[in-house]
Amino acid sequence: MTPAPSIPRLRLNRDRVLQAAVELADEIGLEALSMRRLAEELGVVPMALYKHVANKEELLDAMVEVIVKEIDPPISSTDWKTAVRLRIISARQVLMRHPWARAVLESRTNHTPTVLDYMESTIGMFLAGGFSVDLTHHVMHALGSRMWGFTQELFNQPTSSGSAAAAETAPDAQSAQTLATAERYPNIARISGAAAHDGTVVAHGCDDRFEFEFALDLLLDGFERLHQTGWRPPLRS
C-alpha cells in the first residue's frame, strides 16, 4: 500500500483547470481572471497551469469550448424558423450564465472545433429549410453575433465587478448617461423611458429578453420573406 494520500487534493488535469476557470470567470469577471488568480483558486502555483494549457489565449479558447457545449442541440422536428429561433435563444441563455464569454467570442479570430460545430449546424438548419447557399451565406452574416445570443446593448449595465471603477470615470460622461433626461439629449430621454407615462414597454424600462427577440424575429421574418420570394444574388461584373 502506498503511503495513504495525506492530503485529499486531487491532481490537476485539463478538465479541472477549465472547469475552475469558467467558474472563476463567472464569479469575478474576465478582467480579474489571471493565471495567478486561477492557480491560487486551485491551490497551485501559477506555472502549474501551463502543464495543462499552452497559454492564456488557449485557455480562453478552451473555456469558450466548454460553454458552447452547453447550448442545446438543434431540434429537427420543426420548421427551420422555430428551430433556429429556439437554438439561438438557448445560446443566449448560456451566454447570460457566462457573461465573460461575449468578450472572448468577440475578440477571437480563430474558431475552435466546438465553435465551428455550432456554426456548422446552424448553417445546416437554413440549408435544410431550403435556403440557397448564397442566401444562407448572407443570412449568417446578417445574424452576426446575434447567433450567439448577444447584441451590443445601447446602455450596458456596468459589470458587477467593475462598478466601482466605472463610477469614477469622467463625471461629465457619467452625468450625461444617468441624467439623459436633461435637455441635452431629449430623444435619448424619450427612448430610454425616463419620461414614459403610459402602460407601454418603454414605461417598464428595458426588457432585454424582449429586445433581443424583437430584433431576432425581425431578422428571421426578413430571412423568411427573402426565401419565400425567391431571393437571388445580384449579378456581379
Place this chain on the structure above:
Amino acid sequence: MTPAPSIPRLRLNRDRVLQAAVELADEIGLEALSMRRLAEELGVVPMALYKHVANKEELLDAMVEVIVKEIDPPISSTDWKTAVRLRIISARQVLMRHPWARAVLESRTNHTPTVLDYMESTIGMFLAGGFSVDLTHHVMHALGSRMWGFTQELFNQPTSSGSAAAAETAPDAQSAQTLATAERYPNIARISGAAAHDGTVVAHGCDDRFEFEFALDLLLDGFERLHQTGWRPPLRS
C-alpha cells in the same frame, strides 16, 4: 527676447495626446497601444501623459470621441430611411479607418457626450420619420452595434499586427479553420465559398461591404414595414 527655444518641440496638450493616440492605434493596433509606447511616440516620459488624461480608460474614451466626430452629420433633406442608411454607412467608413475603435466601443459601459450625441441624432431621425417612441426604442436595440457600422464577422481576418501570434494557436483549431472544406464542416465549406463554381457572390469570396449593407437593409426594410403597418407595443401585464 526670451532665450530662443533651442528645441522646436512644442508642449503637450490634450489634443496632441489624443491625436497621437489615435494615429498610433491606427498603426500598431489596440493591444500594442500602451501608455509607455504612446509617451515614447511623443518624445516624453510616460507619466507626462497623466497631466492630460486621467488614466488609460479615459484616454480610450477620449479617442473614441475623436473619431466619432468624424462621422458625417445627418442629412435632413431626405426620408428617414436613406438618411439613416447614409449616416450608418458613414460611421462604417470611419470605423474602418480606425479598426481599434470597434473593440473600444464594445467594451465601454459609459458613453461620452459625443457618443451620446451620435445616438441622440440617430434616434431623432427615426422620430422625425414618424416612428413612435416605442418602435424607435426597439429599433435602436435591433440596430445595436450595427449603428456603428460594424458587425461580428463570422471569420474575422487576423489583425495585421497579431497575425504572427495567431498562427501559433492550437493546430487543431487552425486547421479546422483553414481546412473548413474538410468533411467535418461541409456546410461551412459551402457557405464560405471554397467550393463555389458559378458566378454568384459566394464564388467571389466575401464582400464585407455587401454583407454589411445586406443586413442593414434587411433591418431597415423590417423597420419600415413595422412602421407602415402601424406596429404597436404588446400589452404587458
Place this chain on the structure above:
DNA sequence: GGTAAGGGTGTACGGTGTACACCAAGATTC
C-alpha cells in the same frame, strides 16, 4: 530496482498601469 515521464515548484524577466515626490519654467501679483 532502475529509469523514464508527467506534473508541481521556484525563480526570474520583461512588460503593464500609475501613485507620489520632485522640479523647472511661465504667468501673476505685489
Place this chain on the structure above:
DNA sequence: GAATCTTGGTGTACACCGTACACCCTTACC
C-alpha cells in the same frame, strides 16, 4: 524686479501581469 503660484515634464517605485527555464518529486513501467 522679486516673490509666489500654477502648469507640465521627470524619476523612482510598486504591484500586477504572462510566461521561459531549470529543478525537483512522484508515479508508471520494464
